[in-house]
Amino acid sequence: MASRSDPNRAATQEESLVSTVNLSIRMFNGLVAGAFLLGAAQVLAVDPPTDSAVPSSAEESQHWSYRPVSRPQVPAVRATQWVRNPIDAFVLAQLEERNWTPAPPASPVALMRRLYLDLIGLPPTMQEQKVVSEDVSPRGFDKLVDQLLARKGYGERWGRHWLDLVRFAETNGYERDAIKPHVWRYRDYVIRSFNEDKPYDQFVREQLAGDELKNATSETLIATGFYRLGPWDDEPADFAEDRFDQLDDMLNVTSQTFLGITLACARCHDHKFEAYTQREYYQVIAIFNPLQRPQAGRSDLDSPAGSHLQLAKVKQRDLAIVQQDGQIHAFCRGAASHFLEKLAAEEVETTLPKTVIDALKVEWEKCTTEQRQQVRSHQTRIVTALTPWLDQKQREACQAALSTIAALQRETPDLPRGYFFVESSPQAPPTHLLLRGKANSPGPEVQPGVPQVLAHEPLRVLEPSPRTSQRRLSLAQWIAGADNPLTARVIVNRVWQHHFGYGIVRTPSDFGVMGAPPTHPRLLDWLADWFAHEGGWSFKKLHRLILASNTYRMSAAWNDEYAAADPENNLLWRRSYRRLEVEAIRDSMLAISGKLDRSMYGPSMYPFIPAEILEGHADKLKIWPKFDERQANRRTIYAYVKRSMIVPFLEVMDLCDTTRPAPERLITSVAPQALTMLNGDFVNRQAGYFAERLVTQAGVDTTAQIHLAYRLAFSREPTIREQDQIREFLRSEALRRSEEKEGLNEADARHYALTQMCRVILNLNELVYTD
């Protein structure tokens, strides 16, 4: 390895391994009594420590991720035949420096499964397997990528990655764990955005300032629900502190998700490691401070989602309707008095509520708002009730008014309700720096801004519009602007992370000086620049580029020598192994059993929860609706996320934290997972359906059943050894079952054995790890 006297080397040279090792050295160096770590040190092949020199200029001393993105030259490589696109050149160049060669390509079956699970989170069906097998050339796979990106399942798979980052959940947590009304519309917005390939810069602007955009719509209002997804204590110990915690949550999710920075650490004091001051933290808080939570006491409220134009139109419509209601009321005055007389004499009966009856007694102008609303919601029934006393002319006039109302409603339909904060004044409240981060210790007032180290010039704060301060729009324009050094780097790294298991920067939400340096800094910058320019911020274009590379299409083939020197596979000498996320596991099982319900969008479904779990709840009867299996067979992204009671199957399989932004999933292998997968309701149900499916589609022939099972589950034929073992299992299990349970007929014993085989297959490692 070359000299490491320049501390910026990690960022400027394609020597990621060195940088990572350097970090390790810092760690080991710091350990005076480091001897006990010898084992780990050997595994890491750590080099001797080196000193850092003082940087030569301010520009160079700037942390790599704060510098503007510029497109590096694509490096020249020796094995040019391996290079399908610039990604390969960058990766290969680093391998060739060590005289390493990339792993051979993955087999067509492995690549097919990898692409299906990566892009749509489901294994290929029999028919799809057949189609793919007809063209397994590199070009054939390019076409497959196009097809998969066009599938609706793409948004359901990739939308979930986004939901992790924005701490999505459908309740507030705490004592009441109250529902966030209509928050599922935000989830649908995310899925739709991915499926429509909404440019990322637009996606950013909509979530940060969807209400302040010129072309705001219901959709962009719903997008701003992003800010409001966090937990909320509706009975806080200290209201001022609680309000501030909410602002801190908004700052934290915004800065981590879009910028990959840990700005929230500067709440009580200047950031200890990064160049963010406490003052700058509060300048960002000032941007969110105008947002208010629609609430009535402890109740969290939703709002109609629409631009001010749409809202104004609805308001106008409602005025017109009220006018028509008034006309009807006037036409009906005479009839109403007859009706009321008869009613008083108990000569007629009515189901109209008392409030409506009372309203009929007074002139329209004298009706209270509540009475008018009551009349509005019962108008057709009122007219029907009064019809016997209306003359022809009055009847026609009433009918005309009713049709006018219907037309008005058709013309301007109600706006969907959404869950988002609102900003309702151009005047922003003052924001103060808080001493020691305490809400009750205000310091000097601050103006909106962003950390200086990230921006070449101060944040350009727009003038307030007649309706809002436009501070968030100012922030959105800066984050989604071409000059932001972090936005594109952070998002291309996230996409890379979900394709390769790890990002080029392995701390995907921390690009600061304390985060991990990129393993391929030039590649990261090239991708970031490409994405924001040629790529037009299109996720689908970025996927196509990455998935076309030979880097992505490598196999996981092992190499002892490389592994010894680079156990983390930093240099991408092979494909890293990584377990699927729980959503892909659960959805795959449903697909294999044939029970997957592909209905999209709308209110969430409630997966099965064992009764024992509900016992743990103060309100055990109210919290989880009765199990509806068809609904529950929808994809896991539609599963209800209740903060105080995460569905056990999802929780045990490492679903992310729902209270804070989660940049990556943990992967653990513990006994409770195995118990869940072996004995739990979900897997056993699917095993039962899977067995029925095998009988229906493959008949009673054991060999055919085994073949079909392997095709459905693993997209391949079983080996001879696998077949032999399973056949023997099926034979002996059926026999033993007959012995265990007297009087069982042979067919039932065989079906039992087949179901057990299905349970085993659903539990195999091959199902949850792709090659």
Added chain:
Amino acid sequence: MSMPRRRLAKLPATCGHSRREFLWETGAGFTGLALLDLLSRDGFIERLRAEDVQKVQGLLAPRKPHFDPGATRCVFLFMNGGPSQVDTFDPKPMLEKHHDTKYSGGIEVGSNGRPIGYLMKSPFPFQQHGESGLPISSLYPHLARHADDLCVIRSMHTDTAAHASGCIQMNTGKVGIGSPSLGSWVNYGLGTENQQLPGFVVMIDPRGGPIGSASNWSGGYLPAAYQGTHFRAGQSPVLNLKNPAGVSVQGQRRSLDLLKSLNQEHFALRQNESELEARIESYELAFRMQAAARDVVDLSRESKKTHERYGLDNPRTEDFGRKCLITKRLLERGVRYIQLYSGGGHIEDTWDGHTDCISNHKLHAAETDRPMSALMQDMKDLGLWDETLFVWGGEFGRTPTSEGVGKPGRDHDWHGFTMWLAGGGVKGGQAIGATDELGFAAVDRPVHVRDLHATILHLMGLDHEDLSYFYQGLDQRLTGPAEAHVVQEVLA
């Protein structure tokens, strides 16, 4: 591998370092082996060879504490709803004197605008017990026999008057949800000795869980393996412990044999992927857990006399008695941390005596007194007393005033309340700190929840400042960034 017993200089700050530095900082707290596990879990050494580390047990493998511990396991008796200090362990003669008069002091009384009544003396007479003469009210005739072992902290205080945030703070140190609970921190720090049982077991009240439910035993951002496992009496104490309907033990084994065999075929071609092997192992462990967990809850193996001592023969004490007896069996088997809830569901089903604190406390104390005393006695008889730490208390205390004039209820009091510790490493027969003369607020040697947490960790051999987990740019700790101090007087 043994660990040099030395402490590293702390980094100058709490915020933001990379995972690698987190390890540098905390690494010295664990054995080398355990550190390897952590490194591996963190993706730092992604491809450790299987023989280099213990495999699936990695996360929960027993780890050496930072220093010699007072206790190796902990039982937290959580009195859900908030027991009244002046009716249990904090006698207030002045309350007798001022009984039925208006409180005129400066302390914020009560919660949520509930009515404030007059000062209300305790109807439960206090007596001095044991050689130490520790005063305990008549609510606890059985526990009083252990008076010389109790270390009562009368000067507890917390930040919130609400149950949800109160329970969550008592369990996780934070008033907000999403942070790991004390039990998960202990599991993370020490692992567990019996891999066939969960390391952190929670048993709740049949009337319902505490408010906030699983947030109270959540592993937060720690790996799910560290979270509390909800344990039940009966055939299936752990979720999904029972074989699927119709599958016999032998049938389960045969399916597992096929699973293992097919997995090994697959693994043979991917021998360097230790994650695959870990997952294969997890199924074997699960199978053993099925037997081990059933065995724990099989109380038919305990004598009739034992059943009686724990109160299983009396409907009032039966449920908590069963939980205590299961706790005994869990402790015998090396389970690290057990939390028992007394009270669940709403208001009077918990210790939340708003309307009638007197009958409420009579009921809940009677439900728990005999069982927990029997458990403590058994630990002494089994020679496990010195290894076991007992913690008793709720999320806050109750006001010395009644809730409304002439009403027997008491409201929440978070300014001052009582908890007690006993067992390994604890100096018993003493009361630490004091509330004011009426019992409202901690005035002498106040102990915040985070000080209690620091003390419990200390008793378990863990330094609360060293036990950290790097997450979201911060070295997260149970006790948080604020200063916390071990209550030295507690230590034997």
